Amino acid sequence: MRRILLALLLTCVPFGAYSRDTEITFWHSLGFHVKEIIDELAIEYTESHPGVRVTPVFQGLYEELQVKMLAAAVTHGLPDVAQVQFEYMSTYIENGLLEPINSSIPADEKEDILDLFWELVTEDGNVYGVPFCISTTVFFYNEDAFRQAGIEGGPSTWEEMIDIGKRLTKDKDGDGNPDNYAMMFWMDGFYGIAPFLWANGGEFFSSDKRRVLLTSEEMVQTITMLRDLAFTHRIMPRNWTDWESGQAFLTGNLAMGPFTSAAISYGEQNLPWKLRIIPIPAVNGRRASVLGGSALVNFAGKKKRRGEVDDFIYWLVNKENTIRLHEKIGYVPVRRSALNSLSLRAFDRKYPNYKVAIDTLDFARPLPGHPEFLKINERLRSMLHEVFLGAADPAEALAKAEEEINRMLGEP
Numbered sequence: 001m002r003r004i005l006l007a008l009l010l011t012c013v014p015f016g017a018y019s020r021d022t023e024i025t026f027w028h029s030l031g032f033h034v035k036e037i038i039d040e041l042a043i044e045y046t047e048s049h050p051g052v053r054v055t056p057v058f059q060g061l062y063e064e065l066q067v068k069m070l071a072a073a074v075t076h077g078l079p080d081v082a083q084v085q086f087e088y089m090s091t092y093i094e095n096g097l098l099e100p101i102n103s104s105i106p107a108d109e110k111e112d113i114l115d116l117f118w119e120l121v122t123e124d125g126n127v128y129g130v131p132f133c134i135s136t137t138v139f140f141y142n143e144d145a146f147r148q149a150g151i152e153g154g155p156s157t158w159e160e161m162i163d164i165g166k167r168l169t170k171d172k173d174g175d176g177n178p179d180n181y182a183m184m185f186w187m188d189g190f191y192g193i194a195p196f197l198w199a200n201g202g203e204f205f206s207s208d209k210r211r212v213l214l215t216s217e218e219m220v221q222t223i224t225m226l227r228d229l230a231f232t233h234r235i236m237p238r239n240w241t242d243w244e245s246g247q248a249f250l251t252g253n254l255a256m257g258p259f260t261s262a263a264i265s266y267g268e269q270n271l272p273w274k275l276r277i278i279p280i281p282a283v284n285g286r287r288a289s290v291l292g293g294s295a296l297v298n299f300a301g302k303k304k305r306r307g308e309v310d311d312f313i314y315w316l317v318n319k320e321n322t323i324r325l326h327e328k329i330g331y332v333p334v335r336r337s338a339l340n341s342l343s344l345r346a347f348d349r350k351y352p353n354y355k356v357a358i359d360t361l362d363f364a365r366p367l368p369g370h371p372e373f374l375k376i377n378e379r380l381r382s383m384l385h386e387v388f389l390g391a392a393d394p395a396e397a398l399a400k401a402e403e404e405i406n407r408m409l410g411e412p
Helices: 002-011 032-048 062-074 086-094 107-112 115-119 143-148 158-168 190-199 217-231 242-251 261-270 303-316 319-328 342-350 352-363 373-388 394-408
Strands: 022-028 052-058 081-085 130-142 181-183 254-260 275-278 289-298
Touching (some): 022 062, 032 261, 062 373, 081 086, 130 143, 130 190, 130 303, 130 352, 143 158, 143 275, 158 217, 261 275, 261 352, 275 352, 289 303, 319 352, 342 352, 373 394
Parallel strands (some): 022 081
């Protein structure tokens, strides 16, 4: 079906629409199991479009790519097209690196891609990119460990998670310290905190985004609640780094925790136990999830060149390819036609873990974009390390971080 579609697309492109030996450079941060698929897509596009060659370049993970992109902007060395995380787009817009594309979006593309996703690439009424890889934060758990403990199904509430966690946490050698823990939490700034803060009714910024709100009642409650998992309930390790917790989860020494839906296929293919996925447990009757992902942005200058790059961008997010990224990775399809397709529905019935990523859209929201997102996130990470690795008081650590970040933002 995909080859037939490509053939039909080719018949619609006038001969000579592409210059010979046109190269489109595509910078991305999709590594690990995703990189192979991106390379395959680039080859398929190149083979089906004579005279055009797409060169994908993996530039490191999300933050590494953004640093390289901003450095390339200074030297006028930006690629033709690049993947930009939604939360970083404000930086490019504020620095004049992106121009609005409202007038150049084909009507059928505008209609088929969900409004929710267009909102992720819109600022002050202007659209700056095309939604590409969409993920949600979901909850992974080790079904084998649950069954061995006599537990059927994953937790639906925070209280159930704690109760189940106490049954899963075990001190096998009797030294007073657990060898198997139930829960993990990513100390990754905005990304780790957001689902729980939002469920508690809190926000990261003031309404004008001029100040961070780290000493709000909701934020202190959230960090204390998370810290209690380790220091009070003892179902989560109190001094493990993210890397140590991740390794323990892979080996089965940790049983559950929040993950991005982009890790679904990797988990199903590589974990030595059966993976089950559910929405993040509700807090005080509310669920929340991070609507994450990235856009494809066109940095080409000349009109003809921009048209060539746009053709590749919209091909990359066509119905077949967005379904492919869902089935192969766990991303949420960006198109209505994909979400309504019989093939995708049949796939999700057969592999229900993947459907959770789509169902989670009902209560997912994007991280707040900010020109200083990278710097703020780094300070939030260090605050979490102080609380979880250094046993700092949550309220004191939050107050210190709030003062430092707001001073950096020029808002004492």
